[in-house]
């Protein structure tokens with residue numbers, strides 16, 4: 001099968017190509033990128049007026065499969081992902097059961113081949129059952145292609161145990177993805193600790209809940225030499241710490257999520273569970289710093305923390321609602337609208353943070369680039385389309401978003417995974 005993508009604006013962080021090129025795909029690979037390709041192809045896609053970008057790689061999703069299929073499955077999550085231009089995801093291991101053995105990683109990797117339209121890389125937990133007591137089979141999971149371990153949903157509070165886990169991850173050549181939250185300091189908080197929490201009569205989560213663990217984990221990464229990736233950074237402090245770590249030459253990377261660089265706790269007008277996520281929406285000063293960090297290259301990655309929950313679990317007071325919001329279907333449009341249209345990032349930066357940098361962190365040498373010989377994971381993005389996000393159109397089982405009705409610019413027109421057009425469905 002050959003596909004020719006014609007007249008699109010190719011943006012490729014690896015080769016630096018940023019202009020009008022045709023892209024010829026043969027089988028599952030990119031065969032040629034050139035100004036005018038005249039070769040015959042079985043399928044021709046006209047990308048006139050659109051960007052042609054390497055498929056997005058979302059380092060942080062919750063597909064809830066196995067065990068929590070009422071929230072999401074490999075199938076529904078995979079469909080949602082490709083609708084958002086996401087061609088590879090890292091699925092967090094806080095499923096039921098928790099993914100903590102080689103066999104469980106292997107099972108998901110086998111199943112995703114037939115059940116998911118997007119590529120699913122299963123991450124393994126750091127500790128057995130995420131109980132924080134003993135290390136999971138890190139070596140066995142790494143051998144089955146789990147490219148990072150993560151205790152996401154919580155932090156490993158026992159620093160000595162975490163250090164042992166980091167040493168093992170380093171030996172296996174895989175990364176550690178850190179959710180930074182000192183659980184002893186949360187004290188029942190459900191949103192940012194500020195005047196908005198007071199206004200709503202809700203208890204708050206201070207910035208230091210995140211910052212103390214971010215600092216600790218960077219120190220542990222320094223000692224062990226492991227590649228540490230900080231998940232969903234939400235505070236100015238996290239950005240400053242990552243900057244220091246990078247200046248010290250450590251292998252530390254960081255991600256932010258669209259909700260954290262767009263919304264603040266001022267946007268929480270009423271006690272609405274759809275504004276509840278962990279970490280919470282922070283202050284204007286934090287958002288400014290996250291944006292600056294993205295611009296300066298301190299923040300390497302934009303990921304979603306796509307966290308689907310049922311209506312029942314979310315449509316209630318923030319006191320009782322589950323933490324988390326969905327994101328894979330809206331991240332490209334939100335990023336384009338808030339960061340590219342405003343001139344904070346270039347389209348090249350966006351492609352870097354949503355594709356080539358994540359590929360680098362995962363060690364995926366044949367992804368994250370529109371260039372010859374790479375796997376043909378490609379997204380065609382129409383940056384002129386203006387509309388409002390409408391959660392009733394989501395294909396994810398989760399409709400839990402604070403962005404319903406939010407005006408955006410930019411829509412995924414086509415998604416290709418390994419040379420096959422998987423979206424539109």
Ligand code: DOR
Pocket residue numbers: 062094152153154179276277278279305307308323324325
């Ligand atoms: O908001 C969140 N939801 N944060 C997390 O760390 C976990 C996630 C989930 O699993 O729902």
Ligand code: ZN
Pocket residue numbers: 152153154179231232278279
């Ligand atoms: Zn998390």
Ligand code: ZN
Pocket residue numbers: 060061062092152153305307
């Ligand atoms: Zn998460």
